[in-house]
Amino acid sequence: MPTLTAQALRLHPDRLLPSAPEVRSIARRLYDEVRDLPILSPHGHVEAQLLLDDRPFPDPTTLLVTPDHYVTRLLHASGVPLERLGVGQGPLSPDAARSAWRLLCEHWDVYRGTPVRYWLESTLVDVFGVALRPSAATADDLFDTVRDRLAEPGFRPRALFDRFRIEVLATTDDPADDLAAHAALRDDPTFTGRVVPTFRPDRYLEAGRPQWARDVLHLGAVAGVDTGSYAGWVAAMEDRRAWFRAHGGVSTDHSHEDVGTEPLDASDAERLYSAALAGVATPSGTTALRRHMLLEMARMATEDGLTMTLHPGVRRGHHGPTAARFGPDTGHDLPLPGAFTDALRPLLDRFGTHPNLRLVLFTLDESVFSRELAPLAGFYPSVYVGAPWWFLDAPDAIRRWRSAVTETAGLSRTSGFIDDTRALCSIPARHDMARRLDAGYLAGLVADHRLDEDEAAEAVVDLVRGRPREVFGL
Amino acid sequence: MPTLTAQALRLHPDRLLPSAPEVRSIARRLYDEVRDLPILSPHGHVEAQLLLDDRPFPDPTTLLVTPDHYVTRLLHASGVPLERLGVGQGPLSPDAARSAWRLLCEHWDVYRGTPVRYWLESTLVDVFGVALRPSAATADDLFDTVRDRLAEPGFRPRALFDRFRIEVLATTDDPADDLAAHAALRDDPTFTGRVVPTFRPDRYLEAGRPQWARDVLHLGAVAGVDTGSYAGWVAAMEDRRAWFRAHGGVSTDHSHEDVGTEPLDASDAERLYSAALAGVATPSGTTALRRHMLLEMARMATEDGLTMTLHPGVRRGHHGPTAARFGPDTGHDLPLPGAFTDALRPLLDRFGTHPNLRLVLFTLDESVFSRELAPLAGFYPSVYVGAPWWFLDAPDAIRRWRSAVTETAGLSRTSGFIDDTRALCSIPARHDMARRLDAGYLAGLVADHRLDEDEAAEAVVDLVRGRPREVFGL
Amino acid sequence: MPTLTAQALRLHPDRLLPSAPEVRSIARRLYDEVRDLPILSPHGHVEAQLLLDDRPFPDPTTLLVTPDHYVTRLLHASGVPLERLGVGQGPLSPDAARSAWRLLCEHWDVYRGTPVRYWLESTLVDVFGVALRPSAATADDLFDTVRDRLAEPGFRPRALFDRFRIEVLATTDDPADDLAAHAALRDDPTFTGRVVPTFRPDRYLEAGRPQWARDVLHLGAVAGVDTGSYAGWVAAMEDRRAWFRAHGGVSTDHSHEDVGTEPLDASDAERLYSAALAGVATPSGTTALRRHMLLEMARMATEDGLTMTLHPGVRRGHHGPTAARFGPDTGHDLPLPGAFTDALRPLLDRFGTHPNLRLVLFTLDESVFSRELAPLAGFYPSVYVGAPWWFLDAPDAIRRWRSAVTETAGLSRTSGFIDDTRALCSIPARHDMARRLDAGYLAGLVADHRLDEDEAAEAVVDLVRGRPREVFGL
Structure with missing residues (x-):
């Protein structure tokens, strides 16, 4: 065991590749196919303003x-x-x-x-x-x-952006955002990167939130639509989605407690919406309304072609005192059990085979991968299994994910790697990790004599380049 | 990486065996013990008529x-x-x-x-x-x-049957089936294979189905019993089970949404049955009736000795439009979360230690393997853990299954491989896959110094020959 | 394959270490760091009387x-x-x-x-x-x-205790126990081992049990407190916890069907307690009371510093006839699905960041490890992920556990190995198994180039010595 050099920090060239020599040599060859490809980052939380300011x-x-x-x-x-x-x-x-x-x-x-x-x-x-x-x-x-x-x-941010070879970077934005930073970046002749907004309407679907009524009225003002009725809410959403599309947006993102999509009658939707605006809706009413709205979002996706990503099943702000003092996203959002088969059925019954719909499903509950996500993505042409997310975006979890998903859904029904990060500097390491792990996974299939190496080489490139392009229409 | 030969299709002799050389050599020896053993297929969906016609x-x-x-x-x-x-x-x-x-x-x-x-x-x-x-x-x-x-x-089918060295093949049949094809095969001196029927009564237990009343009346007609009462339903079932036994049947198969087995009072059973026949039963009533009927099936199994296999937890026909246009079994049956511990308790409380009962539990929810199935099979002499089923009948999933089950239930409390297929030509490949994976799993135990190789050799043969014989009484 | 020597029973020096030569050599070095360390056993079921009697x-x-x-x-x-x-x-x-x-x-x-x-x-x-x-x-x-x-x-027991190099052994005891055996052992100059009691109050929290009222009255008698009111129950518990602490106790253990901790109003608690004493409480009432009592236990833990371990999710005595004839702990306690995120929220909201609380969470549902336990322990300073328990205390399950937990919670938020056994002779083998597997796991991280070997060596020692000392305040 080394002692002096132990204080050194080095990155081993074979890190995360299989340690068995016979598999590692295959994995090295596969990794070489993708190590230098540009980064496609179709979902994340770096802000456009950061690149615009370039401070x-x-x-x-x-x-x-x-x-x-x-x-x-x-x-x-x-x-x-x-x-x-x-x-x-x-x-x-x-x-x-x-x-x-x-x-x-x-x-x-x-x-x-x-x-x-x-x-x-x-x-x-x-x-x-x-x-x-x-x-x-x-x-x-x-x-x-x-x-x-x-x-x-x-x-500086732009220099890192270039150095990291980021070809596309998606931000995450409020529907009421004017996307001025995106427009300015696009119009800036000194910046050649592609930075696209993502439409994240969660707060407008959660009518149980204290500020919800204020928020939807504000959204209406931004859209130039009266959101005093459910029909107005729908029109405002459609208007803002078009705005995002016009600014390069390729997807919408949704993170609610569950992925229920049970429809309401038109009259019930209006009635619940009105009650929520008046502050008299029940919790079950606002939940029903949110599920109906999520279905409505899928309908819009079939019309405007924005890819729909779902990140459900998180108890946000689990520790009340920390949430009160430090605000959201401070480390105590915690996973809940996942359930997709029945919850998504109304949506998939209507739109599951619609040629325009692309629906990417993420989960923090690993038991769902082989039980629900892979079986869904292995039948519905609209459904893709999202890359391991959040707590699962780590080597062992990623290995388990490929193992759990591939045998039912293959490789082509997965989303390609998603870094989902607000840490700009970690983006290359995250994508490189995924490439190493995919190379290792495919090398394992080759060593298992389940796949020829020429096919593995084609597949590893497709995972880096083909999947995000297809799934997010890049 | 080969280029020209990449277009060739070859089966590597070591496929699916562990790639580490020290483990592979053990696995090869273990695989050699079983590679040429005849196939016992105690559950599947090839039809007897196919072999009878031999077209x-x-x-x-x-x-x-x-x-x-x-x-x-x-x-x-x-x-x-x-x-x-x-x-x-x-x-x-x-x-x-x-x-x-x-x-x-x-x-x-x-x-x-x-x-x-x-x-x-x-x-x-x-x-x-x-x-x-x-x-x-x-x-x-x-x-x-x-x-x-x-x-x-x-x-032709019979030639393949012989070439595949199939010793026993089970079909899956409706209780109202006269089993004429099985009888004809048995009586045909030119066919020496053993083809046995399996009693699959699901439709007669689902009183919420639109055609249920018609179906049970038809079953009564076939059995020569008046199924206008619950007692008549029981008598008809007993009659048909006897018919299946007389035609070589060794098991019954059951696939409902859950494995609830809560009993009803005799009067409640009659009342719910009558209501269902009259078309006025509630969903909760028909569910309660189905659970009672499943318990009744277990009681019959203790009397006639037919092995009982349970394949629960599937949402059949998930995509309505596809179901309407193309019918059942068209690729969109989707798994649901599994739950056995409490659901099976009434059944196991009554019959779990009955010397005549053999109950094989299958699931599509992997989290159930170590949490419920292995613990149940590790105590109840009637319970066996079924081989990985459907979406889980694949190399990585089978490896996870052995890993999840063995430490609690050992090897002897598992069912032996079940191909569950309607694809005759895939039968040898499926059984061979299982043999390779079991050889690899056992080689891993040997390499881990958890098992001596002579015991592993005995075990791998037992998994192929001993388990199906014991579990299905072959 | 050997034949004659196959009948011999030998323990291979490399058993359970990784079989790949390059990883095994790292693992051997790591294992050497801990193989001879004394045993800390902070939770188990060997009885103090056994060591006192030394028969x-x-x-x-x-x-x-x-x-x-x-x-x-x-x-x-x-x-x-x-x-x-x-x-x-x-x-x-x-x-x-x-x-x-x-x-x-x-x-x-x-x-x-x-x-x-x-x-x-x-x-x-x-x-x-x-x-x-x-x-x-x-x-x-x-x-x-x-x-x-x-x-x-x-x-004899004491000779084995010494030979096994057990430094600390925790027993599991009823709150009403006078701990005379522990006191006698402590006062016995011929016995130098440290044997500490564990406070296991389950029966006094389950007001739905037939003997509950009698038990809490008896507990009151032992504590010298009138347990005719909920306030008396609290005082009796506090008294007995102090008694356990005075006798060297370091932890309390709790095993209920779930880990719900929803609080009751003071008046509701008294009312439900009185109803339970009078034998007129409903099942939902006794469940609500139990959850409130568990929260109360956490409050006490913040005051007296006893570590709190939770072992939930078991259906005890699943097979009625066996339970009736042979009593408890006879092999048919069976796992249930686990759920912690929401159930523990009231407790963690109040006490999750309290500097005195140490809460160790165990489960028999593996899907919970990466979904709930690791995320909880990776934020709350009071929470630790308990070692694999019961059916999961086995090589493959332990490997899966480290893989599922470490990437989110690291190594330091785990409990150290817990043998939880009543089999004195198995204690060294169980701890040795854990040390081998941890050495193998860490060797895998080193071989993956995720951790330098000097850090792995420090970590493997910390898992054996540092974790139990910190988590149980030894």
Whole structure:
């Protein structure tokens, strides 16, 4: 066991490839087919404004720690209060940033075996050229090095965007957003990347939310439509979807507690909508309305061709006191059991074979992969199995996912890799991870004598290039 | 990576065996113990009439594509309408057959990594001696070759039956079936195979079905019993079970939405039965009746010794328009979550330790294997864990199944391999796949130093020969 | 394949380590770091009285077969009635003991691939020096050899305790227990081991049990508190917890059907408690009361610092006739689906970030590991993922568990190994199994280039020594 060099941080060229020599050599060849392909990122949370402004990132903590709930949640579990990591506090002072960075480095061991470790190591080495393992002893050095790099022109958002070879980047946006940043980017002759908006209407479908009535009236104002009736809500949505399409949008995203799509009679929909606007709807009423609205969204998708992605089954803001103090997306959104077969039946009965519909299903409940998602995607031409999401976007989980899905749905009914991240610097590491794992998975099929290597080579390229293009109409 | 030979279709002798050399060599030895053993197929959907008639199969499409929903569903998902595959259309014209075959070959890539690919490749190479990978370029050649082979005497059903070394083949039959084909086969001195019927009474237990009343009256007529009362229904069932036993039947099969077995009072059963006959039963009433009837079936099993297999948890005909146009078994039956512990408790409380009962539990929900099925089979002498079924009858899923089940229930509490297929030609490939995977699994235990190789050798033979004989009383 | 030596029983030095040579060599080095560390057993079912009395075990059957439902359940499934194994019959005659032992040996094959086989083989070889594989032919020899060993002083409970290098052993005890055995052991200058009680109050929380009212009144008598009111119940619990703490207790254990923790208003709690005492509570009322009481237990834990372990989701005594004849813990407790995210929310909302709370979550439903337990433990500083429990305490399941949990919760949010056994002789084999598997898992991360070997070496030691110390405050 090495001792001195143990403090070094290196990325092994064979990382995540199968360790058995006979399989690894196949995997290396397959990985070589895709390692340098450009990145297609059809769903994520980097903001267009970041690329429009192209300002330097202020410090390593603000870039890599504070906004990333993958990072902060495990520190929190290890006894570090979120306030010491700068969560929910606006811009950090240099001292606060350094102090939070030290906490990360001192707790480096808690990330052993996690993808957070993998992404951060890749970022430090590949993006910032740092070759030192984080620890209490190295924290300040690392902070200074990365901070200094961030001040260089080559580390501004657009420079990184180019360096990462991002061909398409999708943002996630509110339907009421005017998409000015997207328009400005598109019109900026100095920026050649493709940044497309994603229509994320969740809040307008959740009539049980306290601010819902205000929100839908605002949406109506933006769309120039009276949303005082359900018909108006529908018209406003159609108007805003068209706006997103006109700004390059290729998909809509939906994340509700369940994927129920039971329709309402037209009159019931109007009645429930009115009750919700008046603040007198029951919880079961607003749930019924939301399911009907989700079905309505699918109908619109068959008309305008926007791909529909579903990310259901999360209990948001599980810890009330943390939600109250630090706001949403602070590490305590927690998975619920998944259920798709019956919940999606009304939608699929109507639109499942519609040539315009593309529906990508994600889950945080692994038992659903072989039981429901693969069987659905293996029959309905509109349905694709989404790549492993959130807690499942990690090497072992991705391996389990391919194993669970392929035998029923093959490779072509999956979505291609989705990074779903707000951490710009982690994008290349995430896509590279997926490519390595797919190469390893396919090498396993070859070693199993279930697939010839020429077909595996074609398949690994299709997963990187063909799937996202087809599924998101890129 | 080979290029020219890539178009060749070959079956590697080590396919599906562990790729690590030290484990593979053990697996090879274990596989050698079972590779040539005769096939026991105690549950499936090949029809007795096929063997009685022994007519040549008309063409490759009618044999391998149209009736096999494993094959057609993934083509359908890939945008091929079912009508272009001949589904639901009766005999195919030569042109239609060739055209559907071409669609299969053109979409060969969508089957990468699926067992459909594995079975079809095995069938083409091992059964038909074809060594060419399907593709748009080779489709016509393949079609002609297979079609010509099918005209030869050696490719008629009985010849294949003999060549496949099928020792026992179970069919699946309606309780009202007179089993004339089975009787004729048994009495035919030119056919020496053993073809046994399986009693599948589902439709008579689902009193919510529109045709149920008509069906039970017809069953009564066949049995010579008045099924106007629940007692009559019971008598008719007992009569028909006896008829099946007399014709060689060894098991009954049951596939309902759940495996509830809650008993009813005798008077409630009669009352609900009468209401159902009168067409005035509620959904909850017909469900309660079905659960009571399933318990009644278990009681009969303790008396007549027919093995009882349960295949629950499927939403049949998920896509209404496809069901309406193409009928049942057309690729959109979809799995539901499984639940056995509480649902089976009434049955097991009464009959779980009855020396005559053998109950084989199947599921499409993998989370159930380690949570419920293995724990049940590891205590109740009547319970066996059924082999992976339907979407789970594939290499990775079978490996997961052995891993999930063995540690709690051992090897002896599993059913032995069940092919459950209507595709005669796939039977040897399916059984061979299971033998390879079991050899690999046991080799893993040996390599792990959890089992000595002499015991593994005994076990692998027992899985092929001992388990089906014990579980199905063959 | 060896033939003569096949009858020998040997423990391979590399058992359970990865079979691939490159990974195995890493795993060997990691295993060497922990193989000889003392055993910390913070949860189990060996009784303090056994060590206090230090009497010789009477015979192999009474030691290894009759009381161990892991062993008897699979024999029962294989057709051996429990009465022939001595279950529920008090002391066994020499003939009965020998006869039951023979049944075990004759059915040795049914344990192939199970951890029972692994534990028994380890016990026979490592504890008793037996090197003969059990079978009908060797049963009597084995019985005689082990029986003779048991008569030697070196095989009495305390001698084994020392030889096994058990540093801490936790028992499981009723709140009304006076803990006299623990006190006597502590005061015994000839015994230097640390044996601590565990507070297991389940029966006092289940107001639907027939004996509940009598039990809580008895508890009140023991505590010197009037438990005629809910406030009295709370005071009695607090009193008894303090008693356990004073006797070295470090944790409380809770095993109910679910982990619901919904609070009641104070008045509702009193009302439901009174109704239950009066025998007029409804099932929903006693369930609501139990959930409120479990929340109350968590509140107490934040005050007295006792670690709280939850083992939910078991249908106890599934087979009524066996329960009636042979009593509890006779092999037919069966798992139910798990659900933690919503059920624990009230508890975690109140106490999830309390610095004094340590909450260890166990499950028999593997789908919960990646979906709920790891995400919870990866945010809440109070929550740890418990080691695989009961049916999941086996090599493949433990591997799946680490794979499912680590990527979200890392290594530090897991509990350390828990043997949870009443079989004293199996304790070293169980802990050794866990150490081997953790070494293998970490070696896999190293071979995957996800972790440097120096960190893996630190981690494997932390799992054996650091985790139980932190989680149970040892």
